[in-house]
Amino acid sequence: MQPSKPDPLVLKSGLTQPELFRRNSKLVWNGFVAFICQSELLAYGLPDNPLDAWPWARSFTDFAAKLIPGIDQLARVSEMPQVTRVVMSMLWIVWGPIVLILILIFGRVTKESVVMAMRAVRASWWSFLLAPPLMATIVWVLLAMPDLANESSRSALKWMAESMGRSRFWLGICGSAIVFTAALALAACLKSFNLVRVAYIMRASSPVHRREPK
Secondary structure (H helix, E strand, O other): OOOOOOOOOEOOOOOEHHHHHHHHHHHHHHHHHHHHHHHHHHHHHOOOOHHHHOHHHHHHHHHHHHHOHHHHHHHHOOOOHHHHHHHHHHHHHHHHHHHHHHHHHHOOOOHHHHHHHHHHHOOOHHHHHHHHHHHHHHHHHHHHOHHHHOOOOOOHHHHHHHHHHHOHHHHHHHHHHHHHHHHHHHHHHHHHHHHHHHHHHOHHHOOOOOOOOO
16 A cells, blocks of 8 residues: 655645644734734824924934835825824834834745645746736835825825824824735735746646646
């Protein structure tokens, strides 16, 4: 009797890939909740005019706005532009890199994860080539907020920006979501090249892969 082949979705740790995915998803969700909580504390803890009260804050936000054009775009449509500027600058410059580093450390691309992804979406390996430009576009939109420059725009992004400008509560939540999503998208963009390479190696595991008969 021949020994059965090991399941490619069972990792060396003994966890299956779906179990590992659920565990990592829980970690991401808990991290996002903690990110929102600190953003809310920051938003509600600021005075109405932090740039006038703290000269260093103006220099810091000017520096941040040069790197992240979306900060000034959000402040322009806000009823509390100084608070918006400080909160978004802190989220982008201080917390954004920390979130990105943690995602890069814990979000590994493995053969098992690629096999599971292929089986889940019934995709061929070349479909992963769409990941780099798609993720890069998401990052650019969140960094630059180009839609906010259009006065007549009534998009969901413009509505969210206006809600952030009227409420510190929504400023904390939506600001966290913007920066967290951008960090996820940037990490996915950086890892997508390795994802494409691994997907090509594991292409025979795709359910849509068919070998031509000889």
